[in-house]
Amino acid sequence: xxxxxxxxxxxxxxxxxxxxxxxxxxxxxxxxxxxxxxxxxxxxxxxxxxxxxxxxxxxxxxxxxxxxxxxxxxxxxxxxxxxxxxxxxxxxxxxxxxxxxxxxxxxxxxxxxxxxxxxxxxxxxxxxxxxxxxxxxxxxxxxxxxxxxxxxxxxxxxxxxxxxxxxxxxxxxxxxxxxx
Amino acid sequence: xxxxxxxxxxxxxxxxxxxxxxxxxxxxxxxxxxxxxxxxxxxxxxxxxxxxxxxxxxxxxxxxxxxxxxxxxxxxxxxxxxxxxxxxxxxxxxxxxxxxxxxxxxxxxxxxxxxxxxxxxxxxxxxxxxxxxxxxxxxxxxxxxxxxxxxxxxxxxxxxxxxxxxxxxxxxxxxxxxxxxxxxxxxxxxxxxxxxxxxxxxxxxxxxxxxxxxxxxxxxxxxxxxxxxxxxxxxxxxxxxxxx
Numbered sequence: 001x002x003x004x005x006x007x008x009x010x011x012x013x014x015x016x017x018x019x020x021x022x023x024x025x026x027x028x029x030x031x032x033x034x035x036x037x038x039x040x041x042x043x044x045x046x047x048x049x050x051x052x053x054x055x056x057x058x059x060x061x062x063x064x065x066x067x068x069x070x071x072x073x074x075x076x077x078x079x080x081x082x083x084x085x086x087x088x089x090x091x092x093x094x095x096x097x098x099x100x101x102x103x104x105x106x107x108x109x110x111x112x113x114x115x116x117x118x119x120x121x122x123x124x125x126x127x128x129x130x131x132x133x134x135x136x137x138x139x140x141x142x143x144x145x146x147x148x149x150x151x152x153x154x155x156x157x158x159x160x161x162x163x164x165x166x167x168x169x170x171x172x173x174x175x176x177x178x179x180x
Numbered sequence: 181x182x183x184x185x186x187x188x189x190x191x192x193x194x195x196x197x198x199x200x201x202x203x204x205x206x207x208x209x210x211x212x213x214x215x216x217x218x219x220x221x222x223x224x225x226x227x228x229x230x231x232x233x234x235x236x237x238x239x240x241x242x243x244x245x246x247x248x249x250x251x252x253x254x255x256x257x258x259x260x261x262x263x264x265x266x267x268x269x270x271x272x273x274x275x276x277x278x279x280x281x282x283x284x285x286x287x288x289x290x291x292x293x294x295x296x297x298x299x300x301x302x303x304x305x306x307x308x309x310x311x312x313x314x315x316x317x318x319x320x321x322x323x324x325x326x327x328x329x330x331x332x333x334x335x336x337x338x339x340x341x342x343x344x345x346x347x348x349x350x351x352x353x354x355x356x357x358x359x360x361x362x363x364x365x366x367x368x369x370x371x372x373x374x375x376x377x378x379x380x381x382x383x384x385x386x387x388x389x390x391x392x393x394x395x396x397x398x399x400x401x402x403x404x405x406x407x408x409x410x411x412x413x414x415x416x417x418x419x420x421x422x423x424x
Contacts, residue, residue, distance in 0.1 A: 083301070086279065086280055089300075089301055089302070090272070090277075090302055090306060091306055091308070092278070092280065093278060093280060093281060095306070095308060096276075096278065098308040099276075099308070099310055133308065135306070136302075136306060138301065138303075139305050139306070143301070145300075146300040146301035147300070148300050148301070150279070150280035171298060171300065172298075172300065174295060174296070174298075174406055177295050177298065177300070178295075179279035179280070179285070179291060179294070180279045180280045180282070180285040180286070180397065
């Protein structure tokens with residue numbers, strides 16, 4: 001039997017909805033695990049990819065410096081990198097902050113926010129610095145495939161993964177292509 | 181003797197009447213040509229160029245191109261499909277189109293056209309332009325983030341409602357919709373619920389208030405039929421109503 005394909009996943013500026021949708025393939029996860037094994041992923045809590053993996057699935061856009069580091073780490077260690085979900089593909093809902101300056105966003109959340117006490121903007125050196133604007137993934141690294149949807153449905157994940165693993169074009173058919 | 185004139189669209193013989201456009205003849209024959217700035221109820225505008233077809237080797241907008249007997253026209257080719265994809269991607273990146281939060285999702289011609297073209301990414305860097313939302317009117321919201329500058333509201337308010345509530349101002353990437361009122365706000369304009377212009381927006385830019393989710397997601401026009409089926413069906417219903 002051929003060795004299993006290695007798959008890594010992560011969520012950047014996303015809501016983990018795409019990961020939940022992937023889990024929504026339900027019992028077909030067992031079929032999937034016959035042919036793939038998970039490397040770094042929130043599913044197993046590994047933090048780094050050791051060596052190379054075949055497939056990287058990234059949910060969420062880029063809102064801070066750590067997101068960019070993780071994205072570049074994935075690009076270096078994934079043979080095929082997939083931008084998963086509306087936030088990764090276009091910036092999505094988090095990119096609504098791009099209408100405002102970073103200062104306005106921080107003030108709104110930490111200074112003028114409802115119920116805020118001892119108002120101050122967090123500045124712990126451990127916190128990753130926020131990017132001036134939120135960006136989609138393809139503006140920073142090369143992306144091989146896009147899987148749109150908010151989230152992509154379980155059927156869309158299943159179609160994409162099974163077609164790709166079978167060596168075919170994983171483009172979504174019309175009935176599975178949704179942006180909402 | 182029947183002297184019905186015809187042209188050839190992707191090799192298919194299409195009959196037409198004198199004065200009919202390539203677009204109208206094709207749609208009447210059941211052949212979909214992608215389009216965004218054109219609504220068959222009104223005069224064509226030919227600004228979005230999505231309906232570009234190749235007529236005898238040269239590109240023309242099908243919505244304004246008069247049909248001529250014997251023309252050899254290409255519509256559904258890989259090259260034209262790629263051009264339409266690129267135009268649609270540019271429309272997505274130059275505005276702020278948040279499908280997951282948009283009340284128009286499932287009833288939006290931009291979204292449905294992108295589905296039809298199989299768009300899975302926007303390719304270009306996002307502009308994230310800063311545009312004004314005008315929610316001042318009690319019955320409507322004008323969300324310029326979603327505007328694709330098709331000009332439907334401008335033309336219909338001027339030509340049908342005879343009110344000229346909307347206009348386009350500035351040029352190029354700075355072009356935007358403005359409202360004719362002393363304050364520039366929709367609430368001080370003459371727009372009312374009865375106006376055709378109030379209900380003509382093909383995207384979610386000009387939306388009635390309190391009606392966004394009357395039809396649930398999943399039961400909307402393009403959830404039921406893809407735009408290429410829906411457009412041709414509606415075109416034929418419209419033709420029958422017009423000509424009996």
